[in-house]
Amino acid sequence: MDEDSDLNDDLGLRAMSRADRRAESRKLRARKSRGCLAVVISMAVVAALVVGAVLGFGRIRDKVDGIFAAPDYTGPGSGSVTVEIAKNSTTKGIGEALEAKDVVKSAKAFERVARKDSQSLSIQAGTYTMRKKMSAEAALALMLDPKSSIQVRRVSIPAGKTLKQAAALLQASKAAKLPAGSVAAALEKPSSLGLPSYSHGSAEGFLYPGTYDLPKNATATSILRQMTMEYTKAAIELDMQRIAQAGGPDPWTAVRVASIVGAETNRKADYPKVSRVIYNRLNAGMRLQMDSTVHYVAGRDGKVFTSKEAREYDSPYNTYKYEGLPPGPINSPTRELLQAALHPAKGSWLYFTLVDLDTGETAFASSLAEHQTNVNKLQAWCRAHKGRC
Known part of the structure; x- marks a missing residue:
């Protein structure tokens, strides 16, 4: 082969190499494009699956619920029972409170029914008068009907009240709705009030202060019994007899x-x-x-x-x-x-006296002389706060 032929062949090979390189470059760009497209498609698929899962979860859950039915009573139930629903209770928590009082057969049944009714989110804390052995659906309907269920009838007797004062507060309570004179009449029958044996037949000292939830059929006697029962509970917890x-x-x-x-x-x-x-x-x-x-x-x-x-x-x-x-x-x-x-x-x-009426600060003394010093402090406070003592 002559030199011209060799030169032409060499140039041809170089030309082919450049062409090959351009071809390879095009192939590489094509592969990258296909790769990016695949990633985008994959992400779209994943997103679609997630959205589908979220949207379809309720339907899937409902199908599972249908397969694994929760125990439930049928009908409107009977009798009467009060149920306390605490603040910030979840639907599950409400169901558990109802189950504990045998209102519904299972908390799960109530939860499933409530989940299908957005009004269940409006159930508030309070005392509800329910019936025993209700279907979950009937229980929810009753809780959503304030005329039939929500009570929140409460009466409060503050600490430090005498029997006369507590009786007056109870009689005047709008929540208690007691007939005129019924509290006084109930107090005249101490044997019906559940008083401790050492009460000497008087409710003075045993109407335990606090806030009481009242059932629909509350009477003066039943409310007073609630109060004396709370005293008895405190006495037992404090182990008074053993002491x-x-x-x-x-x-x-x-x-x-x-x-x-x-x-x-x-x-x-x-x-x-x-x-x-x-x-x-x-x-x-x-x-x-x-x-x-x-x-x-x-x-x-x-x-x-x-x-x-x-x-x-x-x-x-x-x-x-x-x-x-x-x-x-x-x-x-x-x-x-x-x-x-x-x-x-x-x-x-042996002595004590207030020394500051605003703060309630009290000074204690073991001798009369020390006590007199504390009394002087009180008198000084009174002089500095004219009209307060």
């Missing part, structure tokens, strides 16, 4: 002491200290000289000090005039007050 058997104060003494403590101070931290002062004075044979017991006789609730005339009232409740505890409680104490009466603080105090 008495172990040498501690008996329940009757504890209730009377607790009622005085609650009327003398509103600072929980001081409850055990005031309780100790009372026991120390009793053990020393001193008169209690508690203004609160004089106020009870005079009917001047909420006052701080007593007058000289009031301290001369001739009543066994006047602890300025008579030794020992008064013959009965002067109000219904709370659990914390009962706890303080059962477990007084350790100390030798």
Whole structure:
């Protein structure tokens, strides 16, 4: 082969190489394009599957529910039972509350029915009057009907109220809707109120303060029984009988002491200290000289000090005039007050007095001289706050 031929062949090969390279480049771009397209298509497919799963989940779940049916009663149910629905309860939580009271056969049945009705999301916390052994559908319908179900009939008796005051609040309660004179009539039959054996036949001290949910058929007697039952529950939890058997104060003494403590101070931290002062004075044979017991006789609730005339009232409740505890409680104490009466603080105090009426700060003393120093502090406060004492 001559030189010209060799040169032409070489140029031809080079030309082919450039062409091949361009071809390969086109193929590579094509492969990249197909790859990107595949990724886009794959992402679209995944997105479609996700959307389909979300949209189809309810239908799939309904089919599964159909296969695995939850136990359910049939019909509207019968009888009456109250169910408390707590705040922020989920549909599942509501179903569980209903199941616990045998309103529905299973929480799952109620949950499935509620899931199909968006109104179920409007169910609010409160007390509901339901029937037993209802179908889940009937239970939901009743809960959504405020005329038939939602009660939230509540009556509140604050701490520190005397029997007379508590009775007046209960009688006047719009929620209780009691016939005129029914509370007084019920109190005249103490044997029907569930009072403890040591109550001496009086509800004074045993109408436990608190907020009570009332069923539709509530009567004066049934409400008063609710209150005395709460006292009994607190007494059991505080183990009052065992404490008495172990040498501690008996329940009757504890209730009377607790009622005085609650009327003398509103600072929980001081409850055990005031309780100790009372026991120390009793053990020393001193008169209690508690203004609160004089106020009870005079009917001047909420006052701080007593007058000289009031301290001369001739009543066994006047602890300025008579030794020992008064013959009965002067109000219904709370659990914390009962706890303080059962477990007084350790100390030798015989006196206490307010030194700041705004904060309720109370000073305790073991001697009369020390007590007088504290009284001087109170008098100084009163001078700085004219008209307050």
